[in-house]
Amino acid sequence: MTNRPEGDARAERNQRRAAARERAQRARLQQKRRQRGLRLGLQIGLGVVLLAAVTVVTLVLVDSTKPAGPGPSSMSQGGITIGQDLKAVSASTSPQPSATDGADTVRITMYVDYNCAECADFVQTNNAYIRGLVESGAATVDIHPVATLSNRSQGTKYSLRAANAAACVAESSPDQFFAVNKALFAAQPEEGTAGLTDAQLTKVVTGVSGVQSGSTITKCIDEQRYGKWVDERTTAVTGGDIPGSDLTEWPGVPLVLVNGQRYEYSQPFTNDEFRTFVITAAGSGDATPTPTPSASPSASAS
Known part of the structure; x- marks a missing residue:
């Protein structure tokens, strides 16, 4: 074995150390680049998430401040007027709902x-x-559907959805509204339950005899076309803007007025009490309402 000079061995060791240091430096540089890339990716990802969140919040705020679209053409004051033969009275010809003289x-x-x-x-x-x-x-009779109990249906907002369904009928089949109003109460779920689904509401209102434009009403209910309008009308009414009366404070539902005078009912309801109130509020003489035989308590309402 040939012995190398001590200087050559030292030089070789130095070269190996230098090569090792160079490899370590390259590894450190690569690690730093990877870390910088990771930080940049996280920053970009976080920026995208924040931008998406800001966009969603902005859209929600814009939507919440956007005024509701117009309500049904037959409900300019928030309620529909039903006249002789149970036909809806045109909003343009119906007198404003206020106390009569x-x-x-x-x-x-x-x-x-x-x-x-x-x-x-x-x-x-x-x-x-x-x-x-x-x-x-x-x-x-002016019927105003409101949604004051929307928070009593396990989060489904049944009051709002049912009032929207009624508004859909008022727009597309107003002459059947009186019958639909009765049908919705006949199908009323228990308070505190989730209430009827939109499909069940659709079945109730379109199942009333004579209801027209069933497909249009179905689409209207599915889209909750008048939901925001119902919500705004409910807010206005509960805030004291109550067409048909001089009330400035909302007393709760049911609110019944005859010629602008509030019916202060007792419970259980009796038809005799309401009849007496109607006659009293209407006055005496020729103005006293005389119902047809079908209006007697024993008669069944169709």
Whole structure:
């Protein structure tokens, strides 16, 4: 074995150390580049997430501040007026819902929530009587669906959805609204439950005899076309803007007015009590409403 000079061995060791240092330096540089790339990727990803979040929040804020579209053409004041033969009265020809001044026709105004058990009781007790008055031309009835109990249906907002369904009928088949109003109360779920689905609501309202434009009403319910409008009308009414009365504070549902006078009912509801109130509010003489025979308590409302 040939012995190399000590200087050559030292030089070789130095070369190996230098090569090792160079490899370590390259490794450190590569690691730094990877870390910089990772940080950059995280920053870009976080920026994208933040931008998406800002966009969503902006869209929500814009949508929440955007005014509701117009309500049904037959509900310019938030309610639909039903007149003789149970036909809807055109909003352009219907008088503004306010207290009348000795008018021959009695004006009944009802604010109802389709998730309100007391509203259902009132309608069940007095619907036939009101129907007889309206059919004969002795009275008109303004029906205002509101959604004051939307928070009592396990998050499904049943009151709002049912009022929207009623508004869809008011737009597309207004002459059947009186019957649909009764049908919605007949199908009323128990308070505190999730209520009917949109499909079940559609079945109820389109199943009423004479309802027209079923496909249009179905689409309207599915889209909740008047949901935002119902919400805005409910906010206005509960805030004290109550067409048909001089009230400035919302008393709750059901709110029933006759010629602008509030019906202070007792419970259980009785038709005799309501009849007496209607006659008193209408005055005496020729203006006293005389219902047709079909309006008697024993008659069944169709």
